[in-house]
Amino acid sequence: MFxxxxxxxxxxxxxxxxxxxxxxxxxxxxxxxxxxxxxxxxLCSPTRSTLLTGRNHHLNGxxxxxxxxxxxxxxxxxxxxQCATIGQVLQQAGWSTFWIGKNHNVPEQDVSSGGSKxxxxxxxxxxxxxxxxxxxxxxWYPDLVEDNHFIxxxxxxEEGYHLSKDLADKAIEYIKDQKAxxxxxxxxxxxxxxxxxxxxxxxxxxxxxxxxxxxAGYDAYREWxxxxxxxxxxxxxxxxxxxxxxxPPNIANPGDYVKPWNTLSADEKKLFSKLAEVYAGFxxxxxxxxxxxxxxxxxxxxxxxxxxxxxxxxxxxxxxxPTGSVNENKFFNGYPDELSENLKxxxxxxxxxxxxxxxxx
Numbered sequence: 325m326f327x328x329x330x331x332x333x334x335x336x337x338x339x340x341x342x343x344x345x346x347x348x349x350x351x352x353x354x355x356x357x358x359x360x361x362x363x364x365x366x367l368c369s370p371t372r373s374t375l376l377t378g379r380n381h382h383l384n385g386x387x388x389x390x391x392x393x394x395x396x397x398x399x400x401x402x403x404x405x406q407c408a409t410i411g412q413v414l415q416q417a418g419w420s421t422f423w424i425g426k427n428h429n430v431p432e433q434d435v436s437s438g439g440s441k442x443x444x445x446x447x448x449x450x451x452x453x454x455x456x457x458x459x460x461x462x463x464w465y466p467d468l469v470e471d472n473h474f475i476x477x478x479x480x481x482e483e484g485y486h487l488s489k490d491l492a493d494k495a496i497e498y499i500k501d502q503k504a505x506x507x508x509x510x511x512x513x514x515x516x517x518x519x520x521x522x523x524x525x526x527x528x529x530x531x532x533x534x535x536x537x538x539x540a541g542y543d544a545y546r547e548w549x550x551x552x553x554x555x556x557x558x559x560x561x562x563x564x565x566x567x568x569x570x571x572p573p574n575i576a577n578p579g580d581y582v583k584p585w586n587t588l589s590a591d592e593k594k595l596f597s598k599l600a601e602v603y604a605g606f607x608x609x610x611x612x613x614x615x616x617x618x619x620x621x622x623x624x625x626x627x628x629x630x631x632x633x634x635x636x637x638x639x640x641x642x643x644x645x646p647t648g649s650v651n652e653n654k655f656f657n658g659y660p661d662e663l664s665e666n667l668k669x670x671x672x673x674x675x676x677x678x679x680x681x682x683x684x685x
Contacts, residue, residue: 325513325632327614330521332636341552344604348615349634360558364638368428371637377407391432401431411449414512422498425455425491425516446471454494463487463518463525464676481676487518492613496620519610522652522681524602526674531605538600541585542685582685583646595666599648599682602674644681652681
């Protein structure tokens with residue numbers, strides 16, 4: 325079972341010294357190995373393609389994300405037949421193969437009912453698929469796909485729906501179904517939650533767990549977390565933090581500069597802290613849902629015979645811009661955020677009325 329989070333830096337999570345409590349990840353780390361040398365290709369589609377195939381992302385046609393493919397062989401968004409996925413290899417070796425959650429490896433023009441299904445999971449070596457195709461989706465009202473067709477969510481947020489919960493339910497269902505009919509057959513599950521990619525959506529009680537935890541600001545967090553990482557052996561002794569805005573002037577874009585915490589207004593600090601609280605709540609809630617799958621494996625005697633990998637595809641995302649946003653679609657359309665407007669949604673952040681992302685700091 326490979327659990328692959330999205331857009332998460334190492335210093336977010338508790339096993340690496342971070343402030344976000346990850347009980348399931350911590351339990352697995354305590355009973356296993358914590359890796360510190362984790363190399364990615366810095367974007368979702370490329371990294372995911374390399375993990376799926378064991379091949380370089382240019383060989384996989386994934387030089388960039390599928391939304392920005394250009395048709396050339398190294399960047400056409402099509403994994404070629406000679407780059408077999410782990411699903412195809414295991415499927416042919418007699419395994420059941422399941423893909424749960426995010427798939428960011430289908431060309432944009434094929435993400436439709438009438439599009440080609442050649443690159444969809446069930447054609448790429450996976451017996452069953454349940455999740456969303458593309459870079460992100462609303463966690464309360466997701467664009468859901470099951471196997472080869474689009475579906476509606478089974479119930480509403482008012483009835484307790486959240487995509488992280490739904491994915492865990494489906495993961496358990498798939499394994500149960502397989503064990504009921506072919507119990508001796510091994511299985512592989514590629515489990516990719518929407519967390520921690522924007523939009524950051526989480527139940528209010530999980531967001532409330534982090535109230536005030538980030539009020540000291542991101543400058544202070546970096547100073548707090550580094551010694552913890554050193555103590556855990558994640559980074560070597562003597563490691564220093566880089567500057568916030570470390571790029572040389574001839575490369576840097578001043579519009580991307582992180583604002584030092586002590587230069588922010590009281591309202592900015594209030595907004596930025598809350599955006600971080602939502603992010604943390606989203607991460608822990610999703611970890612708790614993953615925990616339900618791990619508990620099921622434990623109860624059914626499968627966990628000791630299962631290799632569980634738990635990782636993230638990239639470092640933290642910069643798509644929130646230095647100002648953060650209550651609607652990430654503004655960033656994608658080059659439309660600036662306004663602090664006064666964002667503050668109106670302070671109490672709604674993380675809920676169905678927002679589509680938020682934290683600031684880059």
